[in-house]
Amino acid sequence: MALDVVALEGFVVRAKSVTYVGGGEPVPASRTGSHDLAFAEGPWGYLDSYVGASDFLGQELVTFEGEPVWAMNYYGYLLRPDLIDAARTGFVIRAALSAMYAEGRFLGGFAHEIQGYAYTDTSEGDVTHFSGTEWISEGGERLYELRYHGGLVRD
Template sequence: MISNKIFLDFLLNAKKTTYASQGDEASVIPKLEGSQQLEFQNGDFFYRDIYFGLSYFVGQETVYYQKTPLWSMVYSGGVDNTCDQQATKVIYTFLGKALRQVNLENPYRGPQTFVNGDFIYSDSNEGTLEKFKGMEIISLKDREVYRLNYSGGFIK
C-alpha cells in the first residue's frame, strides 16, 4: 500500500519537472508515432505523459509503481481557433507558469487560480485522486483563449 503523501510528492514533482518546466523540450523518443512523450522516474515510480497535437491536443498521463500502472489522467483541449502561432506560444508559456504552481490541494493540473499580467488561469474539478474530472481555462483580458478538460483516477 502506497501512502497518498508519497504518491502525491512523486506526482507533483513529475508534473513540475516535465511539461510545466520544459514543454516539448522534455520529450523523449516517442513510442507512438506523431506524439510527444515526456517521462520522469524516481525510485519505483515512473511517470509518462503522451500527447498528440499542438493548438488542439489530446493526451494521457500515467504513473507506474514497480512497472505496474497505478494512476492515470486523460485530457484534451487547446487554444481558441482565432489564435495564431505567436499567440499560441504566448498562451502556452503562461500555461507552463501556471502548471508549475500545481499543489497538494489541486494536484491534477495547476492551482485553482493563477494570475500573471492580463492572463488568468482557473481550474475547477470534482472528486478525489481515486476518481476525478475537471476543466482548466485561460482568459486574456476577460476573453477565453484556452480550455482543457481532464478526468482520471487510480487504476484497479
C-alpha cells in the same frame, strides 16, 4: 499491498513539475506523432504522451514497481486562435502550473494571472478519482480550455 495515495500524489506533483512544466527532455515517441516526457524516482515511473500543439490530446500514466496504478487523460484546444496561439498558451500554463505545484498539489481550485491573462483551474474529487477544467481568459473572454479526468487504475 495497498497503494500509498499520499506518496502517489506527491510523486505526481514532482513528475509534472519536472516534465512539461519544467521543460523536461523528450523521450522517444511511444505513438506515431506523439510528444513524450518521462520521469522516474525509485519504484515510481511517469509518462506524459500527447499529440498536437494548439489543439492537443494526451495521457499521463504512473507506474509503481512497473505496474500501472494511476492515469489521467486530457484534451486542450484554442477557442480564439485569433487572440492566442499555442506558444502563448504554453507560457501561461507553465507559469500557472509552476505556482500550483509549488503549493504541493495539482488538483483543486486555482487562479493565476500573468501578463494580462487569467488562468483558472477547477476540479472535483481527489487523486483517486477526479475531473476538471482549466482555461485561460483575457478581459473575461475564454481563449483556451482543457478538460481532464483520471484516477487510480486497477486490475
